[in-house]
Amino acid sequence: MSIRTISVLVENHSGTLSRIAGLFSSRGYNINSLTVGETEDPSVSRMTIVVGGDDAVIEQVVKQLNRIIDVIKVIDFGDDPLIERELILVRVDSSKSNRHEIVELAGIFGATVAHVGVTSMTLELSSTCDKADNFINLIKPYGIKELIRTGKVAMAQPKK
Amino acid sequence: MEDDLKKTGAEILVDALVQEKVEYVFGYPGGQAIPIFDALYCCKDLKVVLVRHEQAAAHAAEGYARANGKVGVCVATSGPGATNLITGIADAYLDSIPMVAITGQVATGYLGTDAFQEADIVGISRPVTKHNLLVKDIRDLPRMLKEAFYIAGSGRPGPVLIDVPRDISAGSLDNYEYPKTVSIRSYNPTVTGHPRQIEKAAEMIKNAKKPLIFAGGGVITSGAHEELYELAIKINAPVTLTLMGLGAFPGEHELFVGMPGMHGSRAANHALQETDCIISVGARFDDRVTGHVESFAPKAKIIHLDIDPATISKIVKVDIPVVGDAKNILTALNKLVVPRDASEWNDQIKKWRGERLFSYKQTERTIKPQYVVEQVYELTKNRDTIITTEVGQTQMWTAQYYRFAKPRRFISSGGLGTMGFGLPAAMGAALAKPGMLVIDMAGDGSIQMNIQELATISINKIPVKVVIVNNEYLGMVRQWQELFWNKRYSSTCLRGGFLCEECKGPGHCKKKYVPDFVKLAEAYDIPAFRATRHEEVVSTLRRGLDIEGPALMEFAVAPEENVFPMVPAGKPIDQALEEL
Numbered sequence: 001m002s003i004r005t006i007s008v009l010v011e012n013h014s015g016t017l018s019r020i021a022g023l024f025s026s027r028g029y030n031i032n033s034l035t036v037g038e039t040e041d042p043s044v045s046r047m048t049i050v051v052g053g054d055d056a057v058i059e060q061v062v063k064q065l066n067r068i069i070d071v072i073k074v075i076d077f078g079d080d081p082l083i084e085r086e087l088i089l090v091r092v093d094s095s096k097s098n099r100h101e102i103v104e105l106a107g108i109f110g111a112t113v114a115h116v117g118v119t120s121m122t123l124e125l126s127s128t129c130d131k132a133d134n135f136i137n138l139i140k141p142y143g144i145k146e147l148i149r150t151g152k153v154a155m156a157q158p159k160k
Numbered sequence: 161m162e163d164d165l166k167k168t169g170a171e172i173l174v175d176a177l178v179q180e181k182v183e184y185v186f187g188y189p190g191g192q193a194i195p196i197f198d199a200l201y202c203c204k205d206l207k208v209v210l211v212r213h214e215q216a217a218a219h220a221a222e223g224y225a226r227a228n229g230k231v232g233v234c235v236a237t238s239g240p241g242a243t244n245l246i247t248g249i250a251d252a253y254l255d256s257i258p259m260v261a262i263t264g265q266v267a268t269g270y271l272g273t274d275a276f277q278e279a280d281i282v283g284i285s286r287p288v289t290k291h292n293l294l295v296k297d298i299r300d301l302p303r304m305l306k307e308a309f310y311i312a313g314s315g316r317p318g319p320v321l322i323d324v325p326r327d328i329s330a331g332s333l334d335n336y337e338y339p340k341t342v343s344i345r346s347y348n349p350t351v352t353g354h355p356r357q358i359e360k361a362a363e364m365i366k367n368a369k370k371p372l373i374f375a376g377g378g379v380i381t382s383g384a385h386e387e388l389y390e391l392a393i394k395i396n397a398p399v400t401l402t403l404m405g406l407g408a409f410p411g412e413h414e415l416f417v418g419m420p421g422m423h424g425s426r427a428a429n430h431a432l433q434e435t436d437c438i439i440s441v442g443a444r445f446d447d448r449v450t451g452h453v454e455s456f457a458p459k460a461k462i463i464h465l466d467i468d469p470a471t472i473s474k475i476v477k478v479d480i481p482v483v484g485d486a487k488n489i490l491t492a493l494n495k496l497v498v499p500r501d502a503s504e505w506n507d508q509i510k511k512w513r514g515e516r517l518f519s520y521k522q523t524e525r526t527i528k529p530q531y532v533v534e535q536v537y538e539l540t541k542n543r544d545t546i547i548t549t550e551v552g553q554t555q556m557w558t559a560q561y562y563r564f565a566k567p568r569r570f571i572s573s574g575g576l577g578t579m580g581f582g583l584p585a586a587m588g589a590a591l592a593k594p595g596m597l598v599i600d601m602a603g604d605g606s607i608q609m610n611i612q613e614l615a616t617i618s619i620n621k622i623p624v625k626v627v628i629v630n631n632e633y634l635g636m637v638r639q640w641q642e643l644f645w646n647k648r649y650s651s652t653c654l655r656g657g658f659l660c661e662e663c664k665g666p667g668h669c670k671k672k673y674v675p676d677f678v679k680l681a682e683a684y685d686i687p688a689f690r691a692t693r694h695e696e697v698v699s700t701l702r703r704g705l706d707i708e709g710p711a712l713m714e715f716a717v718a719p720e721e722n723v724f725p726m727v728p729a730g731k732p733i734d735q736a737l738e739e740l
Contacts, residue, residue, distance in 0.1 A: 011346060015294070019286055026287055056473075063470035069291040069311060072346040 003032065004058050005077045005084070005154050008047040011070040012038065020047065020071075023064050029053060033151030044072065048153045077156060084154040087126045089114065090136065093143035094121040102142060109135045120145055167336045169298050169329040170199035173262065176305035178205045179338045182233050184224060184591050185209070186217035186584075190237020191277060193264030195329040197235075209591070209620065212612035214241050216584035218248020219610070222257050223588025226571045227546055229383070231258040231313045232588060238264045239277030242323075243284065247578060249319045250288035254575025255404060256381060258317035260308050261285075267327040268296060282323050290318030295325065298333045306339045315349030316468040317381060349467060353484035353492060361439070361463045361480050362496035368437030368461075370505040371397040374420070377404030377574065378442015378466060378486050380567040385409065387490035388441060395500040398509045400428040402443050403559055404574040411563030417509060418517040421449035422727045423556045427512035429725075429733040432457050434508070440464045442486045445475040446575070447729075455732040465489050518560040521739065524694050526718040529554065529629045533561040535697050536599065536627060539705060545597040546571060546589045550582035550606030553635035556723045558601045580609025586624040587617055597705070598623065604630040604654060604677070614684040617710045625704055626681075626712040631719045632666065632673055639722045643737070666719040681712040688712040 010016045017036060024031050032050040039046045051061060058076065065074045094102050095118075102121055103113060111125035125135055129152050136147065167175065173196060177185065186209045189197040200208050211217045214236040221232030232252075236245050242263040252259045266275040282294045291311050293304050301324075308320040365371055379388050385408045392399050392409065398417045399409045409416055418425030420432055432438070438460045443449070450456040453475060464471075464478040465486055472481040482489050520530040533554075536547075547562055548571040549555040555572055564570045571589055573581040586600040600607075607628055617624050638652040649656075649663070655671045656663065663669075681688035687707055691700035697715060704713035725736035 015282065015286075015292075018283065022287055060470070060474060063472075063474075067468070067470050069344065069347050 001052055001054055003050060003052050005082065005152060006049045006051060006062065006065070007075040007077065007154065008049060008065055008071060009039070009073040010045050010047060011072065012043050012045045013070055016045070016068075016070040019068050020065065023068065024051070024061075027060070027064070029057060029061060033149075035151045035153050037153075048151070050152050075156070077154065081157040082154045083157055084128055084152050085126050086129045086132050086152050087124070087150045088132050088136070089122060089124055089148045090139060090144060091120050091122045091146040092139055093119060093145060095119060098142065102139070105138060111135060165335045165337070166332055168195065168199065168332045169295075169301055169324065170195040172298075172301050172333060172336055173305065173324065173329065174199040174203050175336075176302065176309075176338055177233060178203065180231065180309045182206050182231070184588075185233050185235055186211055186220040186224075186588065187235035188214050188217055188237070188241060190239075190241045190264060192266055192326045193235065193237035193241065193329075195326065196262065196264060196324065200235075209587070209616065211584065212615050213610060214244030215247050215580065216587075216610050216613045216616070218245045218259070218261065219251065219578070219581050219584035220588035221259050221261075222248060222252050222255075223548060223571055223585030224592040225252075225257050225259055225588070226585065227568055227589035227592035229381075229568070230592075231260055231309055233260050233262070235262045236264070237277065238266055238281070239279045241277075242281040243279055246285060246288065247576075249285055249321065251573050251576040251578045251581065252319040253288045253290065255573065256317050256377060257319070258313040259319040260312050261319055261321045263321060263323050264329065265294070265323045265325040268325045269327070271325065281321065285321045288319070289321050292321040292323070294323045295328045298328050298331045301328065301333070302336060302338055306342045307344060310342045311344070311347065315347075350469070350483050351467070351485040351488055353465070353482040353489035355492070357480060357482040358489060358492045359496060361482055362493060362498075364437060364461060364463055364480055365395060365439065366498045369503070370435045371395055371437045371439060371500070372431050372435035372460075373397050373399040373439045373441065374402075374432070374443055375399065375405045375408050375441040376402040376443025379405055379408040380442075382442065382467070382486035383567075384441070384485075384487035384490050385567045387487055387494060390494050391439075391490055391497065394494065395497055396502050396506060397439070397500070398431055398506070400424075400431060402446070402449055402574075403572060405443065406559060406570040407564035407567045410565050412565065414510075417513060419559055421446075421451065421733060422729070423560065423723050423725065424449075424727075424733070425517040425560075426725060426736065427509065427514070427517060429727070429736065430512045431509060432460075433732070433734045435460045438462045440466075441490065442466060444471045447475075450475060451727050451733040452730055520721075520724070523718075527691065527694050527697055527715050529631065529715075529717040529721055530557050530561050531694070532627065532629055532697055532715050532717065533557045533601065535701055536601070537562045539698070539701055540597060540599070541565070543597050545569060545599065546586075546593060548572065548582045548586040548589060548598070548600045550600070550602040551577045551579045552603050552606055553631070553639065553721075553723050554601050554603040554606075554629045556636075557629075560723075579606040581606075583607060583610050583613045583617075583624070583626065586626075587613060587622050590622050590624050597625070599625045599627055602626055602628045603635060604628055604632065605634040608675075611680070614681065614686055614712075618684045618686050621709055623709050625710065627701075627704075628677055628712065628714045629717050630677070630714055631717050631721065633719055635721075636723070638720075639726075642720070642722070643726070644728070677712060677714045686710050686712055688714065690714045690716070692716045
């Protein structure tokens with residue numbers, strides 16, 4: 001069992017997303033995360049799907065994705081080096097007394113302060129998924145009120 | 161001139177059907193489909209077959225497509241009309257049958273409001289269609305129709321559904337023109353096999369001591385039966401055909417070892433377990449074929465020819481995949497393979513094959529269902545005959561005992577196993593192939609699932625012959641109950657009901673069997689004949705087959721006859737149960 005990132009270029013139609021989601025649900029495959037957005041060509045959307053499974057499952061996922069008429073291209077990144085990012089927003093309990101401490105911690109991770117309230121503070125981090133996991137672990141003791149993760153977006157590193 | 165180019169959505173739809181050379185549309189009208197049927201009303205170039213249930217429209221479209229290879233078309237209204245099509249659409253999806261299903265839909269402004277007869281049919285049909293489309297702008301309609309036919313019929317064929325809201329079918333478009341070509345950037349099926357892969361396959365075949373050809377429905381879809389024959393003769397290899405492949409190789413040929421799998425022949429199953437090289441052509445290693453997958457064909461290297469890359473290594477690990485159209489690949493492969501002389505392997509196959517591929521115990525006292533199938537074969541083998549089947553025991557006996565000589569002569573619901581398939585499919589097949597004899601081999605259970613189509617057949621004088629093998633049970637399930645569920649015939653006796661107190665078993669039951677199929681056929685104005693004794697079988701068949709037009713023949717057969725051999729589900733295929 002491994003976690004793999006698959007990038008899928010699809011026609012920007014209604015219905016495409018549910019066909020792809022249905023492919024996973026009908027076969028009992030688990031999607032760890034899925035993000036969709038327009039590309040440089042507005043008629044094409046790119047989905048970044050993170051999925052867990054053994055090699056046979058991943059092979060079937062890729063083949064089944066390719067069968068969908070609205071799928072233009074499927075890229076299984078495999079072990080290729082990636083440029084990957086995930087955006088998280090996290091709201092933590094904070095008061096006058098620990099505000100500085102939290103800002104300092106955020107600074108180490110390159111997170112920024114998106115909002116400050118009387119009893120809470122909202123932080124924003126764009127980073128790799130591992131780094132985001134780490135950040136969340138360290139911020140947890142302050143008391144997380146709300147957490148949102150976008151899921152991973154990824155591009156392959158160019159060969160040269 | 162400009163007025164000529166202005167058309168309503170419904171007129172565009174009908175024009176597209178005509179341009180695609182559709183001969184028959186199987187359908188049923190309803191509120192949101194009235195504009196479509198209005199446009200069909202004045203169309204001289206195609207005929208509308210009004211069925212009696214939308215499920216039958218879909219199966220009839222399948223029967224048409226399975227008989228002649230063209231795209232079958234069915235039309236239904238929104239909501240219940242559309243949902244009734246679903247079983248037929250799913251059936252076409254699992255057997256890779258080209259079909260375009262057109263559904264009426266509530267007007268775009270009402271979508272998602274739970275309007276009267278609204279169902280999200282695009283959502284419902286998504287997992288059982290190759291593709292589906294909701295038309296939201298009439299300007300997209302001509303292109304979508306063109307794409308639907310192209311997608312349905314190309315690559316690995318399948319059903320495509322187009323959902324047409326009422327304001328689209330009733331709306332109009334200036335400057336209509338049906339597209340001449342189609343190009344979909346995201347859809348380009350591979351048809352030519354990779355030359356290097358084909359070379360590797362030829363090499364593996366050359367080195368094989370015990371080659372076995374294992375072919376399925378893909379051979380028939382591709383029209384590759386002649387190429388398959390050439391390959392088999394050249395390398396002197398036995399051929400086994402899946403249920404979907406029956407007819408792709410002559411059933412009486414000495415290299416033919418029968419169907420494999422759960423109800424397959426001993427010869428086919430033993431050959432699969434002993435072969436060192438499987439040449440699979442257009443077959444998908446269904447669980448009814450492989451049995452226990454881990455012990456399937458343990459000694460074999462597998463060459464897999466298929467147009468769908470997703471089929472390869474889905475169930476069994478493949479050694480040499482070749483993706484493409486079977487006819488193209490086999491043509492290339494036949495040029496490379498080295499002729500092989502008959503060997504010990506061929507002798508072994510002959511031994512397994514024995515006198516006959518399948519056998520049963522004949523009696524003079526009761527009619528054996530297998531005997532009915534054999535006699536149908538004897539009486540029709542010299543005529544060009546299409547056999548459709550319902551689903552269950554009779555389907556299996558037909559697959560075992562009718563020796564199909566040519567492709568597209570056996571039309572059966574393989575993947576989905578849909579009861580009620582045979583009669584509407586026979587209707588579609590008879591319209592696709594006028595002049596051919598078309599017989600629905602039915603059990604008394606399945607036939608009742610779409611028996612209302614006797615009306616369609618009768619009114620339109622569609623020359624379908626219905627052979628009902630009546631064992632008064634849902635025989636296949638009863639067989640499982642007998643063998644694996646301690647003979648507890650729960651809900652499988654068609655005489656029985658919740659009023660039954662104590663079941664004394666077949667032969668002791670005083671309850672009346674209903675319906676009387678002969679009277680029922682007569683109510684539909686269809687001639688009908690019944691045989692209750694062994695010696696009446698041939699004469700009854702003759703009477704039904706010899707008259708012009710539709711006929712129904714009913715045979716009261718031994719109620720507890722089973723389909724053998726039988727490999728219990730999940731067991732290795734060489735561990736079949738045989739008749740005691």
